[in-house]
Amino acid sequence: MITLYGISASRAFRCLWMLEEVGLPYRHEPLDYRDKAGLDDPSYRALNPNGRIPTLVDGDHVLWESMAINLYLARKYGGDAGLWPDSPETEGLAWQWSFWVMTEVEHALLTVLMHRRVLPEAKRDPERATRNEGLLRQPLRVLDQALGDRDYLVDGRFTVADLNVAAVVSWAKPARYPLKEYPALSAWLNCCLSRPARKRAQTR
Ligand SMILES: N[C@@H](CCC(=O)N[C@@H](CS)C(=O)NCC(=O)O)C(=O)O
Incomplete structure (x- = not known):
């Protein structure tokens, strides 16, 4: 299962957009960048030591940095939708x-x-x-x-x-x-x- 952390009114929007383009089911955790307690929670820091959004969890694989997340999603899942370049x-x-x-x-x-x-x-x-x-x-x-x-x-x-x-x-x-x-x-x-x-x- 894929989980994306971060409200859409943030840089997480670009990853939500990619997930919607890819069309796979995913779970959305709308963590807010103003929720300092949530960002500092040890369970979240274990995923993203920067204490920022977005963060992607794909099975056992964890990624942060919005552009890296999108390049990964397009490369791994976006081929059929034409999202990954040809050469x-x-x-x-x-x-x-x-x-x-x-x-x-x-x-x-x-x-x-x-x-x-x-x-x-x-x-x-x-x-x-x-x-x-x-x-x-x-x-x-x-x-x-x-x-x-x-x-x-x-x-x-x-x-x-x-x-x-x-x-x-x-x-x-x-x-x-x-x-x-x-x-x-x-x-x-x-x-x-x-x-x-x-x-x-x-x-x-
Ligand atoms: N370069 C990172 C920037 C992430 C970032 O700064 N996210 C903001 C929200 S848009 C955040 O989490 N801010 C909370 C904070 O800095 O405390 C990315 O593109 O993923």
């Missing part, structure tokens, strides 16, 4: 885009989201939000250009590469980050987010 070359591209979105986009976009929408008004720092908006221009241009002549990142269909990147870039919407100047990115993002599996994951 070592396009696998390499899936790793590339997954690492890229974590290192080039995630932190800056989360900072914009926190300081524009999530933090109580008194704790928001508009300058920090503006600075990070600026840092995002270059990587978002890179993604927009990569999508300029294709519908999906690799192999001409929706794969783990699209899911991992779209799950992070989707924060642009609640952050009210304008995507108008990135038309190819914007069309691709809407297409990824319209998938039924994404919608099911959101309501977990």
Whole structure:
């Protein structure tokens, strides 16, 4: 049995989305990142010594780090659904885009989201939000250009590469980050987010 720990309003969302795409039965433990007692519980720390969500338990196998979880699930269970790329070359591209979105986009976009929408008004720092908006221009241009002549990142269909990147870039919407100047990115993002599996994951 597969178990995924973490509420959908967190980085666990991207793994719930992958589980819904894969279509296997799984158990969802909606552990909240604000539940410090739950995260510090020795039984949870034994699974994830970082005390963070998400964590995946697949039989005896335990994994943390959301992107690693998704690459694992796609590789092991996502072949029939076309989620795993076709060749070592396009696998390499899936790793590339997954690492890229974590290192080039995630932190800056989360900072914009926190300081524009999530933090109580008194704790928001508009300058920090503006600075990070600026840092995002270059990587978002890179993604927009990569999508300029294709519908999906690799192999001409929706794969783990699209899911991992779209799950992070989707924060642009609640952050009210304008995507108008990135038309190819914007069309691709809407297409990824319209998938039924994404919608099911959101309501977990
Ligand atoms: N790089 C990790 C980050 C995990 C992470 O920071 N999760 C947050 C929720 S989105 C968390 O558990 N925060 C609780 C805490 O830091 O105390 C991943 O992608 O899985």
